[in-house]
Amino acid sequence: MYRIILILGLLGALYFLIRRALRKLKGREKPDGILPGANQMIQDPVCLVFVPKGAAITEDIGGQTYYFCSKACAHKFQQKLAG
Ligand SMILES: [Zn+2]
Known part of the structure; x- marks a missing residue:
């Protein structure tokens, strides 16, 4: 079994x-109608998972764009920045 x-x-x-x-x-x-470079892999700074740029959650924080695997990670990152 x-x-x-x-x-x-x-x-x-x-x-x-x-x-x-x-x-x-x-x-x-x-290229699936997504932007060129959408298949580029970028790393989530929170959980360190690699995600395709086109599928990533983006957050502009302090003039810099960050990429996350999920909204939860983006939220965690912002909380971390806030202290
Ligand atoms: Zn993540």
Whole structure:
């Protein structure tokens, strides 16, 4: 029983990896109507996760633009700045 769960988990991970790879290939051919450079990976300063620029949450703080993986991280960052 545990083996089935393990195999299903691996298949699921594989599925996501393949889907991500396919999406990347497609994005290279046709940039999905997003801005050029949208596929550029940028790092979230809060959780240190890399996110595509086009999908990131942007916040202008003190004249500088920061990119986050989620609104929660943007909020956390602002709280951190506020002290
Ligand atoms: Zn984050």
